[in-house]
Amino acid sequence: MNFELMKNRRKELGMTQQDLADKCGLSKTTIFNYESGRFEPTKDNIKKLSVALGISEIDLILSEPFDYIETILNGEIDFNDIEIELENSLFEKIVDFLYLDEQIKLLEKKEIKFIVDKLLKIIKIILNFDTIIYSEITNNVIFHRENSSKNKPCIKRCSFELFISTFKNILSIIDNQIFTEYKNDTENNYYKILKAENDFLDSLNNLYDAKLNLNDELKRSLEIFKACNNNDELIITDEKMKTLDNKFKEIKEIMDKKYPNNYKPIDESLKKEVEKEYSKIKLKYLEQKYKEGGSDE
Numbered sequence: 001m002n003f004e005l006m007k008n009r010r011k012e013l014g015m016t017q018q019d020l021a022d023k024c025g026l027s028k029t030t031i032f033n034y035e036s037g038r039f040e041p042t043k044d045n046i047k048k049l050s051v052a053l054g055i056s057e058i059d060l061i062l063s064e065p066f067d068y069i070e071t072i073l074n075g076e077i078d079f080n081d082i083e084i085e086l087e088n089s090l091f092e093k094i095v096d097f098l099y100l101d102e103q104i105k106l107l108e109k110k111e112i113k114f115i116v117d118k119l120l121k122i123i124k125i126i127l128n129f130d131t132i133i134y135s136e137i138t139n140n141v142i143f144h145r146e147n148s149s150k151n152k153p154c155i156k157r158c159s160f161e162l163f164i165s166t167f168k169n170i171l172s173i174i175d176n177q178i179f180t181e182y183k184n185d186t187e188n189n190y191y192k193i194l195k196a197e198n199d200f201l202d203s204l205n206n207l208y209d210a211k212l213n214l215n216d217e218l219k220r221s222l223e224i225f226k227a228c229n230n231n232d233e234l235i236i237t238d239e240k241m242k243t244l245d246n247k248f249k250e251i252k253e254i255m256d257k258k259y260p261n262n263y264k265p266i267d268e269s270l271k272k273e274v275e276k277e278y279s280k281i282k283l284k285y286l287e288q289k290y291k292e293g294g295s296d297e
Contacts, residue, residue: 090134
């Protein structure tokens with residue numbers, strides 16, 4: 001993610017971190033963690049940030065500014081490998097989805113693979129596109145045609161949910177009904193997405209270290225919560241509870257984040273323990289509030 005773009009745009013708009021947090025329904029701590037590069041936003045939060053800051057999700061996702069004209073056309077970078085990988089990703093995602101579909105459960109997986117392969121090739125021929133890929137970070141199916149002597153470059157895309165819902169009806173795809181969601185895409189956006197996907201896949205090499213860091217963060221939070229629960233003399237004030245609530249909200253985002261390729265960096269048992277200790281704190285706080293109310297009467 002382009003943390004510098006996020007920070008500079010916020011300041012450009014005259015917003016504090018708290019202002020941006022309020023607009024997005026997030027905590028100030030979460031905004032601080034995003035801008036300092038400690039955590040990556042979820043897809044939903046990227047959308048919220050995009051709207052609040054008035055910049056595109058794609059530019060926000062990219063780790064740095066990117067213009068395909070200066071890079072690809074000058075031969076500085078080649079996206080052939082990532083295109084092939086994302087085409088295969090679309091194929092596998094469709095196959096897995098259809099394999100679980102109740103209406104076609106009698107088909108074997110190899111039969112589904114054969115059908116999907118043929119249909120995708122037919123769609124490319126009929127609609128005159130060179131590639132059809134699946135973008136993990138946007139959850140879009142993207143259709144792309146390169147510039148040639150016969151055709152002008154073209155990019156169209158739709159959500160995966162919409163694509164898969166119409167996949168079994170080839171006529172609806174031919175009628176271009178699935179392209180209404182994104183009407184103003186450009187060639188530059190296509191290569192921005194490829195660059196973002198390339199950066200995204202590169203970042204997977206660091207997931208092992210990330211796993212250790214994330215679980216360490218949960219362990220630190222668990223120690224804080226346990227210390228509160230084990231101290232029978234501790235009075236949990238409203239301000240103290242608010243601090244603990246913000247802490248839990250921050251780590252809840254870590255715990256609930258969806259990681260790519262079924263990768264699960266969070267220790268599930270540790271996650272449950274954190275949630276359990278936080279619930280005990282909440283109960284302790286409410287019990288103290290109740291006793292305070294009773295003594296006043």
